[in-house]
Amino acid sequence: MDKIDKSRFGWVGSDPEHREGLSRPSITYWRDAMNRLVKNRVALVCLVFIILLILSCAILPFISPFNSREQHLSETNQSFFTPCEDSRFEGQNHMHIFGTDKLGRDTWTRTFEGGRVSLMIAFAAVFVNLIIGIIYGGISGYYGGAVDNVMMRIVEIVNGIPYLIIVVLLMMILKQGTFTMVIAYATVGWTGMARLVRGQALSLKNQEFVTAAEAMGAKPSRIIAKHLLPNALSVIIINVTLAVPSAIFTEAFLSYIGLGVPVPMPSWGILAQEGSQVFQVYPEKLWIPAIAISLTMLSFNLLGDGLRDAFDPRLRR
């Protein structure tokens, strides 16, 4: 054995600074989730796409020279990039980028205005569901016991009724319009969110920090708002993101079977329905709204998946 110098055997004792083995920096839950989300390219691309889409639906119809309802009867069913020859736009060199529909309305304008209607309906419907779901689920989960029992039975019954059928019935009775669509969707759509929030509340309320808050005399409403909700927030965010495509789908579906927004107003569902009537002759009239609907739903789904992975690394597969 090699001779070792005595000096190297000098005593130093334990090292309190380094003895906590986990040297990885501790970061907060939210920052950690954000870091993971930023690393997820696909989800980021989807997020950017969604933002761009919202912006273009909000802005493009205003800067378009055409109005979504104005009919150019001399140039119906035109294809892509047709110069506008209507007398009202003479000499202005405008172009129907996506062509025109069977009444000569500009498809470009209608597509983005339709997107605005569809997205607004979807966001509003999800928002209403969210509010109902949080209140209902929060109360049910927080109080537990008999209250919870009764409330959840009700949810189970509402859930047992096939939702699209009820929505169809409601749409028949109420006056056609965007608001009606939101109401119809919200009447049955809140159960999922309510269950989710209740589950979160139940699992969280038995945790010690809530007991501690209770012991210190915090009011129930304060506990729900200050402790339960922030913890349930990640789950809610993910599910809201995933609920948007289902709302977009519902709008498109209802419009497609003839229960959409009232006639002159465009929406993606309406455009798809109009397109499907002529699509053997002018297939692009269906492709445009179809691609818009599909891409939007795809983006929201992918973003939702990305958020889920980011918030819950255990689910990262």
Add this chain to the structure above:
Amino acid sequence: MAKYILKRVGYAIVTLFVLVTLTFFMMRLLPGDPFTGEKQLPEKTMAALNAKYGLDKPVTTQYIMYLGNCLHGDLGLSLNTNRPVTTIIGEAFTYSFDLGIRAVLMAFVVGVLLGTLAAIKRGRPADTICMLIALIGVSVPSFIVASVLQYFLGLQLYFAMGKTVHLFAVTGWDGFNSKILPVFALAFGSLAQISRLMRTSMLDVLGQDYIKTAKAKGLSQKAIIWKHAIRNAIMPVVTVLGPITASVLTGGFVVESVFAVPGLGRYFVQSIQNRDFTMISGTTIFYGAFLIIANLVVDLAYGLIDPRVKLEEG
């Protein structure tokens, strides 16, 4: 187990009752009464019709009559064709059922297989491809899938082959070649949903300790998947079969319309467009009842395949 069954049946009955009640009162809320449609009926006929359907009696009596009629299977006469709604449903639903059951079976079998494949090949190209397909499936509404299939495979392929053979028929429901496209269009979304669920569930099961035990026994990967994992992983999929049935049924509305399948869905859409209220309410109740019973069957089946349910008390 008996308690579990009783509970499920109880829920089904209450839900049905709520549905019928809801339908009745919603129909009452419709502007005017069912017989003041576009066609002006003579006074006398109106009175006779009102008497026949009890519309001259107070609401509660009407409601009770309506419940009784529903129990007898009398859903009234179609305003458009004047035929009993039940007869129309009976005729049309055969097609819808045929289409729907094929779609559900296809969605279930293919979905489970795709999901399992993706889980086993996790992180490899096969996984990515399966999940890409599934993602498209959940993101593209069925009417778009139907139109795309019809246009490219039904129409363009026919043109491309020199208009000789119809590999896939564009419309109708008679030969086998007319069934492929509608079944696929209807199944695709559910198939995608099932395969996503199956993948997650399979990965979850494969991470369980008992899979390690099975591996420690010396079982091969194949034996572990087929004998231990599939059955347990399939359980969450079985629970969504109820909602899947619902979405296939409602998806049928549009798919039947696109492919001109003479099913109930197409009838339903037509009666919505024609404002045929008795037909709509009758079909609604029929669909609702069908789905509630389907849900019940799924719940009971779940109780059979999961031995743990027997012990659960509530």
Add this chain to the structure above:
Amino acid sequence: MAKDMNKKVLSVNNLHVSFDTYAGEVQAVRGVTFDLHEGEVLAIVGESGCGKSVTAQTIMKLNPMPPARIPEGDVTLGDVDIVNASEKEMQKLRGKEVSMIFQDPMTCLNPTKKVGKQIVEAIVHHTHMSREEAKAEAIKCLTQVNIPNPEERAQQYPHEFSGGMRQRAMIAMALSCNPKVLIADEPTTALDVTIQAQIMDLLAKIKTQINTAIILITHDLGVVASMADRVAVMYAGKIVETGTCEDIFYRNSHPYTQALLKSLPSVDADKKDRLVSIAGSPPDLLDPPKGCGFAARCTRCMHICREEQPPEFTIGDGHTASCWLLHPDCPSAEERGEKDV
């Protein structure tokens, strides 16, 4: 020693196991060496996260590869080279030559399969028995582990068993093909104290009745004392001290072993012997320390400990430890300037 006369059934030599994670390579096991002889009980002791379970699972190659890797070392079971064995060969070995029982009996049995069937499955896989014969054999196994009404119990599902019963069923399953080596990975940790004793008694009985060698993985030194022939103390992916039970309990020389024993309560201890916890936690094996793994927590740490890994020093017959204090050049405590903290 008498044990040395017995046949060697398992030898692990300089085993390294790494996991490739998102954050980088985690060196879970960093050079572990031990032998196991017929009918011997080897206890591997250490805090959680020190590589005990990984070592055990590597013997059966249960860790999914990737992310796990064996960059260095050999494992020989009987005459099979485990590291280079194919998955097919491993399938023949698992359950037959070496089997394993796990920590949590609640999750280790498939909830949707009858207990008897799960045992039959192992028997049919490894022998040429028919289903009927295997069933009879399974019931025999269940009797062997003291399960009352074995015929009836075999027809039940795991959720109808209590925790202790399930662990016994696991043991029955593990022993069903008379393996040469049984690995018990913390077999009592998830159980009640009274049940723990029953399971340990059962393992002790098995040890005397059949000539199976047992690797007992635990963090409970009390369990070790009653059963083990030899003990290996693991820390940060390495064996820091190994020897007979007496060596470890009474003639120990590694500061970690000493600290571990001081943190163990005992009934007959003097009242002035206070329980001492070991401050800190094991190092992160994503970035293992350059010197001795225990250095940061060791109250007797020296300069050299932080710079160089200590070699293995032989203290007595079969008793070795890896600590710089055992180096022949190491001066007395006074000369080192050691202070009692």
